[in-house]
Amino acid sequence: MIAGIDPGAKGAIALLDYDHVEIFDMPMIGKEVNGIEIASIFGEFRPSHIFLEQVNSFGMGRTSAYNFGQGVGVLKGVFQALMIPYTLVTPQKWKKSYGLSKEKDHSRLLATRLYPNLADKFVRVKDDGRAEA
Structure with a gap:
């Protein structure tokens, strides 16, 4: 883990x-x-x-x-x-490896795609911290 x-x-x-x-x-x-x-x-x-x-x-x-x-x-x-x-x-390094921009919404969308069973954890704009973790 x-x-x-x-x-x-x-x-x-x-x-x-x-x-x-x-x-x-x-x-x-x-x-x-x-x-x-x-x-x-x-x-x-x-x-x-x-x-x-x-x-x-x-x-x-x-x-x-x-x-x-x-x-x-x-x-x-x-x-x-x-x-x-x-x-x-750095945020730049890990976001680049996933092809993400600085936009927080993109992190939430990626997290939803990678972990669809947890999509409800990334719904709100303020859930970007969860997605970026």
Whole structure:
């Protein structure tokens, strides 16, 4: 099993195995990433590797950039504490491998095509975090 993560308050965690997919909205406590819940998820599903989207804070205000960076730090801390290897992947790199543009709708359409049994998870515009995970 591997995991893909779209970090941030509206991001998500996707766990993929050969014949099984689990999707979790990013666990939050207020505006902070909930590291305990993330550790619980990875403790239960135990991915062999995690792919974390490497997003920059360009265009964010100072508070948003701080919260985002803190959340990514929590994620990395959980990975390291659980000794799960991870790779940072830029959005440009993974989207290019699927022939996607920057448009969030394209990610949702691809996720629906790849996982039709989970199509209801990608219906809303705000479900792009799930699709991109």
